Each structure stands twice: as C-alpha cells, then as structure tokens.
Amino acid sequence: MDEPELLDGGQVAIPMNPFVVLPNITREEWEARGFTGPSAPRVLLGDELTPVALREQLDAIRTFDPLTSAEYDTARAVLSCGQAISDISMSPPANPETRRDYYEHVTSQLAKFDLKQEKIGMRIPPGPQQIRGIAGSGKTVLLAMKAAKMAVDHKDWTIALTFQTKSLYDHITDLTERFYRRFSNGQSLAESDSSIEIIHGWGGHTTGEGIYKRIAEATPNATFRSVTDARAEFGSDTDPQEAVAAELLATGDIPDLFDAILVDEAQDFGPHFFNMCLAALDSSNRLIWGYDEAQNLHSLRAPSPKEIFGVDDTGDPVVDLSGSYSNGVQKSHIMRKSYRAPLEVLLTAHVLGMGLLRDGGPVQAITRQDGWENLGYDVDGDFRKTGSKARLQRPEANSPHPLSTFDTAGPFVSAEAFDDPAAELDWVVDQVVADVREEGLPPERILVVPLGLDAKDRGQQLQSLLRAHDLGATCAWEGDRTEFSRPGEVTISTIHLAKGNEAASVYVVGLNNAITNPYRELVQARNEVFVAITRSRAWCTITGCTHDGAVGIMDELHTIIDIVSSDTPVVEFEVPSRSSLDHELEEDTENLTATNLTDFA
Structure with a gap:
C-alpha cells in the first residue's frame, strides 16, 4: 500500500x-x-x-x-x-495562500468519485446506454472506466472508445490506461491481449485510426473520404461527418466489427453517425454515449433515443431506454453533480448560455421543472404561466467543488470590459503573467480562449505578447492537434479545440465577438460561451469590449456575476413561452429516471 x-x-x-x-x-x-x-x-x-x-x-x-x-x-x-496512488510530495498545503x-x-x-459515479462506471450494460451529465460531472472519466472494465473482463471483445475533439486523445488515453492498470493489477494496455482502441470519430492522416475510417475500409463497395473530400463531394453547407456516415449506411453491407462502442462528446455527433456505429456492432447493440446538450457547438440536436434509433408509427422510440435491463443495469443515467466547476462558474455559464437575464428574453431555456432538476437545480415557479417569475438556485451538494470550503479562494468568476481590443489583450496578458509569477500557477495550467471570427489572429497576438514577457505560450491549432497543452507553456485555444479540456485558470476573451458573430446562430454562439466558461476547474475571467453596440452582453454578464457571487445566489427570471425560444433544452429527458444510490441496492 x-x-x-x-x-x-x-x-x-x-x-x-x-x-x-x-x-x-x-x-x-x-x-x-x-x-x-x-x-x-x-x-x-x-x-x-x-x-x-x-x-x-x-x-x-x-x-x-x-x-x-x-x-x-x-x-x-x-x-x-x-x-x-498519490505522490507523497504532492500533499496540498493546509493553509493555502496562492x-x-x-x-x-x-x-x-477531484479524482475521488462518489458512490453513484463508481456504480455507473463499473457496471456494463448488455445493450445501449446513455449518460446525460452536466459540465464537470465526469462523463469522460466514466466512459474511460467502462472501456477499461470491459477490456479486462471480456478479453474476447473488440472495444472502441471514440470522441470528436482531436486534442482529447492524450487525456482519454491516459484515463483508460490508468483504469486498466488498476483493474488488471498493474498490467498496461500495451502489455495486454485486450482489444481496445481509443480512436477519433473520423480518422485520417493527422488523427490516425477512426471509427468512420475503420468502418469504411471494412465495408464492401465503400470508399473512405477525408474531411476535405467529403466537403468537396457533399458541399460546405452539409455536416461532412453525417454525410459520409449516411453514405456508408446506404451500402447496407456494414459488417459487425465491434462488441462495444463508447462515444464521448456525443452531442457533437448526428443520428447517421450513431446508426453507422450501431450497424458495426454485434447483435447486443452495446452503444454507450455520454453527452451534455448545452455543449453542442454544431447543431441544436441532442443524441436522444428518438434521434438515434427513430420512432415507430405511434411516435414512440424504437428503443426504450427508460428503466433497467434484466441484470439491474440502468439504461439511462442523469448526472446532476458537477465536481470540476465551482458553483459560481457553472451557474454563470448556464444563465449566460441560455440568456436567462438577456434583454429581450432567453434564447434557449428549460421549460419544465423536472428539466431543471435534471441539471441539479432547485427551481420555484409555475412553468405553465408564461411571464411569471421563476427562482433558480443550485444546492451546494450538487457542486461539491474542492475549494467550496475555502472562503479566500475566490472570486471564481470575474469580468472586465474594455473600450478597445488592444487594451483587452494587454490586460489579459498582465493577468496571465500574474497567475504564473505571483500566484505560482504552472503555465500549462492556464488556458486562454479567444472567441469570434478572428479568434486565431487574436490568439497569435496573445502568444506574441506573452512571449514578450518571457512566458512560453502555444496555440493549440499549431502542430500536433492530439496534444493540447505543453509543459511550461500557456495554452491558447479556439473553442472547438478547447472543448473537453480543462485548466485551473481560464480566460475567455472577446465575449462580444462571440455574440456578434454573423456566422453563428445565437444559440450556438451562447453554447460556445458556455463551453468556454466551463473549461475552468477553479477560476474563470471573462473579458469583452463595449464598442459596436456590444454593451448589452457585458452588462448582462456583470449582472449575473453580481448574483452568483452572493452568499446564497438566486437567479430570478421570467418564464418564457416555448414559441419565443430558439431552442428548448431538456425536452427529451422527461421520462428518464434519475440515478439514485438505492437503484443499485
């Protein structure tokens, strides 16, 4: 021991x-x-x-x-x-100062799970299973645990764990390796005879093997297409991943290649991708996916059973994922606790991401009380009465962050507005330098996410400014995209590459640019903001400019921060009508049973 x-x-x-x-x-x-x-x-x-x-x-x-x-x-x-097993030299200080x-x-x-998470991770379903979890609830960790458990217990199975964001590869591989070693008494994946693959959802020259690539190459009369080839064939307005998956399904000859496929970031995949995976599974259809609808950056779809498997003539799902299998394993899980994001960070992300306090009303919202409860909130209001007041609170028990007991660790969310972009970048650089040289954070624990059309240009400006302060910085879109952060360097990332990754201190730069992006629907722009904020494991700083009519979003943000920073934050908003929303969240989770400890007795 x-x-x-x-x-x-x-x-x-x-x-x-x-x-x-x-x-x-x-x-x-x-x-x-x-x-x-x-x-x-x-x-x-x-x-x-x-x-x-x-x-x-x-x-x-x-x-x-x-x-x-x-x-x-x-x-x-x-x-x-x-x-x-902990490093003896890494015991945290009893009286932290920096x-x-x-x-x-x-x-x-953060690596310690509660009993509910352990049970979900250790039990293997005999068929499809969905895991609905909010940001920071540990979905990726649970999928890695399940994959490792399957590989140890069923060495004759062929298992794939797949994902969308290329920069997640090292993180998911490390998690799966850690759990496999624990389940197998120290054996590494490389030493084992288990057949488990951790591969990208597409695959190609830069990402190596992928689910689509593997299935296309094994399917008679099918041709693997690169992303570039797919866009040239199907047009830039078509989701290329969905287009190539639909093309494969049309062949009707996809062979059984896998005994289990686990999908992380499932909100970023469409129904054709899921059905392609199903066609490549054996008769058990052991497809397991984890998702958070609020982190969808590509569309307004949620990977619900209706969306994936379709409905029958009466409108009911072809595959019913309510209840449990005969061996007691639940078919669906809803994970309400967020371990990795402080309460203030998560509440800010949800309220701003939905636009609950926006002038003109929310752009997306939950219109049922049980929908809010699925996210771990207490809500008081009558959602049948449009325009009536609803009060939203998040119990501390559903945000058991390690720093919640330290009064001096915050503030966890802060914001700063500027008159021009140059002043904004200079200020952000000063704060990052202070994080490293005054607060002692390793540079690789800091993430800067510029938003908007010019995100890469502003990212390179930030990189130059940091280097002028003799501080290393790497742009995640340069070089090996499977490597997200590098030791001794601050990470600068676009929102799509940042998704799924986390850092101690996160700077969300250019909030106004995200909201005014003409190539993003308002819901998708707000979702990008939500994803950026929830990359934080501790501190999140949000900046923006007030020129070009962007005063409103910064005022909205400051109002939210004033609320969430109080001792007992309560968000009060008007119940919206469904017709006024661009998108309704949690509409496909009404009949799901929440996971409770007693379910495993």
Missing part, C-alpha cells in the same frame, strides 16, 4: 481480518479430514454461513479503531479506481 493517507508509521492504517470461505464443505466434513486446530486465515464453512452463524463469527473477530473520514474517503477512492496552493487541493480531490 503506497497511499500516504493510509499509512501509519509505515504500517497500513486499515487492518484486515482475512477469511477463507468454503461454502460446499460442512464443519463436520472439514474436521473429519483432520483439520481440527486453528487456521490462519480463519476458515468459514457451509453450515457457518447462515445469517445467525455468520453474525456470530463476525462478532468474534478482533476489532480496531474506526477509520477517520479522510482515511475512509481515500480508501474507497483507491479501491474503486477513483484516483491514482492559486498554486489552492489548486493542489483541487487536483488531490
């Missing part, structure tokens, strides 16, 4: 009383073979396993001092694969 919190003077702090249980042998048979003396470890035989007899045996064993809360939490996290000190508490605690 190498976990420092579980060691006491070099000895394991958790004592054990081992037993050997032989349920098919009675005590009489055991002693008839000459085993009449004491044994080590103690032996329990078949006639000693009745409730009363077993209780007597357990009552007779030696007892020890109870574990402390910290020892219990650490032991459960280790045994459940909720964390890697952002570096505070963030050590974040990194030491």
Whole structure:
C-alpha cells in the first residue's frame, strides 16, 4: 500500500481480518479430514454461513479503531479506481495562500468519485446506454472506466472508445490506461491481449485510426473520404461527418466489427453517425454515449433515443431506454453533480448560455421543472404561466467543488470590459503573467480562449505578447492537434479545440465577438460561451469590449456575476413561452429516471 493517507508509521492504517470461505464443505466434513486446530486465515464453512452463524463469527473477530473520514474517503477512492496512488510530495498545503496552493487541493480531490459515479462506471450494460451529465460531472472519466472494465473482463471483445475533439486523445488515453492498470493489477494496455482502441470519430492522416475510417475500409463497395473530400463531394453547407456516415449506411453491407462502442462528446455527433456505429456492432447493440446538450457547438440536436434509433408509427422510440435491463443495469443515467466547476462558474455559464437575464428574453431555456432538476437545480415557479417569475438556485451538494470550503479562494468568476481590443489583450496578458509569477500557477495550467471570427489572429497576438514577457505560450491549432497543452507553456485555444479540456485558470476573451458573430446562430454562439466558461476547474475571467453596440452582453454578464457571487445566489427570471425560444433544452429527458444510490441496492 503506497497511499500516504493510509499509512501509519509505515504500517497500513486499515487492518484486515482475512477469511477463507468454503461454502460446499460442512464443519463436520472439514474436521473429519483432520483439520481440527486453528487456521490462519480463519476458515468459514457451509453450515457457518447462515445469517445467525455468520453474525456470530463476525462478532468474534478482533476489532480496531474506526477509520477517520479522510482515511475512509481515500480508501474507497483507491479501491474503486477513483484516483491514482498519490505522490507523497504532492500533499496540498493546509493553509493555502496562492492559486498554486489552492489548486493542489483541487487536483488531490477531484479524482475521488462518489458512490453513484463508481456504480455507473463499473457496471456494463448488455445493450445501449446513455449518460446525460452536466459540465464537470465526469462523463469522460466514466466512459474511460467502462472501456477499461470491459477490456479486462471480456478479453474476447473488440472495444472502441471514440470522441470528436482531436486534442482529447492524450487525456482519454491516459484515463483508460490508468483504469486498466488498476483493474488488471498493474498490467498496461500495451502489455495486454485486450482489444481496445481509443480512436477519433473520423480518422485520417493527422488523427490516425477512426471509427468512420475503420468502418469504411471494412465495408464492401465503400470508399473512405477525408474531411476535405467529403466537403468537396457533399458541399460546405452539409455536416461532412453525417454525410459520409449516411453514405456508408446506404451500402447496407456494414459488417459487425465491434462488441462495444463508447462515444464521448456525443452531442457533437448526428443520428447517421450513431446508426453507422450501431450497424458495426454485434447483435447486443452495446452503444454507450455520454453527452451534455448545452455543449453542442454544431447543431441544436441532442443524441436522444428518438434521434438515434427513430420512432415507430405511434411516435414512440424504437428503443426504450427508460428503466433497467434484466441484470439491474440502468439504461439511462442523469448526472446532476458537477465536481470540476465551482458553483459560481457553472451557474454563470448556464444563465449566460441560455440568456436567462438577456434583454429581450432567453434564447434557449428549460421549460419544465423536472428539466431543471435534471441539471441539479432547485427551481420555484409555475412553468405553465408564461411571464411569471421563476427562482433558480443550485444546492451546494450538487457542486461539491474542492475549494467550496475555502472562503479566500475566490472570486471564481470575474469580468472586465474594455473600450478597445488592444487594451483587452494587454490586460489579459498582465493577468496571465500574474497567475504564473505571483500566484505560482504552472503555465500549462492556464488556458486562454479567444472567441469570434478572428479568434486565431487574436490568439497569435496573445502568444506574441506573452512571449514578450518571457512566458512560453502555444496555440493549440499549431502542430500536433492530439496534444493540447505543453509543459511550461500557456495554452491558447479556439473553442472547438478547447472543448473537453480543462485548466485551473481560464480566460475567455472577446465575449462580444462571440455574440456578434454573423456566422453563428445565437444559440450556438451562447453554447460556445458556455463551453468556454466551463473549461475552468477553479477560476474563470471573462473579458469583452463595449464598442459596436456590444454593451448589452457585458452588462448582462456583470449582472449575473453580481448574483452568483452572493452568499446564497438566486437567479430570478421570467418564464418564457416555448414559441419565443430558439431552442428548448431538456425536452427529451422527461421520462428518464434519475440515478439514485438505492437503484443499485
């Protein structure tokens, strides 16, 4: 045992009383073979396993001092694969003073799951399963855990774990490797004979193998198309991923290639992609996907069972994912707790992303009370009465962030408005330099996300300004796109490359540029803002300019921050009519059963 919190003077702090249980042998048979003396470890035989007899045996064993809360939490996290063994040198300081000190508490605690997450990750469904989780709820971690568990328990299965954002490759690979080593008693994926692939949703020269590439190359009379080829063939106004998947499905000859496919970032894939995956699965249709509708950057679709599998003549889903399978595994999960984003960050992202306090009303919203509850909110209001007031709160229990108990760690969300873009960039650079040189954050823990049409141009300006301060900075769109961050360098990223990645301190630059982008629908622009804000594991700073009529969005942001920064933040907004919304969220989750601890009893 190498976990420092579980060691006491070099000895394991958790004592054990081992037993050997032989349920098919009675005590009489055991002693008839000459085993009449004491044994080590103690032996329990078949006639000693009745409730009363077993209780007597357990009552007779030696007892020890109870574990402390910290020892219990650490032991459960280790045994459940909720964390890697800690580095003894990385114990967080008891009295943190700098952002570096505070963030050590974040990194030491975020890997610990609650019991619900462990159960979802460890249980393998015999068919399709969807995991609906808000930003920071650990969807990617759970999918990696499931993939590793399948690979260890079913070495004859061919398993694929796929995703959309290229820069997620290293992160997902590291997670899966960590869980596989834990489940297999230290064996690495490279050493194993398991068939598990971590591959991009498309595949090609820059990304290597991909789900679409693999299926296209295995399908008779099909041709693999690169992204460039697909756009040339189907037009720039068509989703190329959907177009090539539909083309493959039209062949009707997709072979069974996989026993399980797990899809991260599922909100970014369309129904043709899902049906292509289904066609490549064996008869179990073990397709497992995790998604957050609010992080959809490409369309207004959500990967619901109706969207993926279609409906019958009566309008009911062809595949019903309510309830549980016969082995007790739930078909659908809703994960309300956000571990990685502080309450203030998540609340700001949701309110701003939906436009709940926008002049002119929300652009997208949830119009049912149970829909808000699915996201982990308490809401008081009558959604049948358009124009009536609704009050929104987020219980602290649903945002158990490691820094929530530190009064001096915040503010976690802040904003600054400027008259011109040059002053904005200069100020952001000064704050990043202070994060590194005054607060002690490693540069690779800092992420800058410029928004809008000129995001790359502004990103390169930021890179030059940081380098002028002798601070390394890398633009994520340059070089190897499977590598998101580099040691010793601040990461500058477009929103699409940032999605799925996280950092301690995040700077969202050019809020006004996102909202005024003429090539984005307003919902998609707000979703980009939501995704950018929720990349933060601790601190988020949002900047923008007030020229070109962009005063409104900055005023809206400052109003939101004033609310979420109070001791008990309550957001009050008018209930919108469905007809006034560009998009209605949570409309396909009405009949889903929320995951509770008792569901696994």
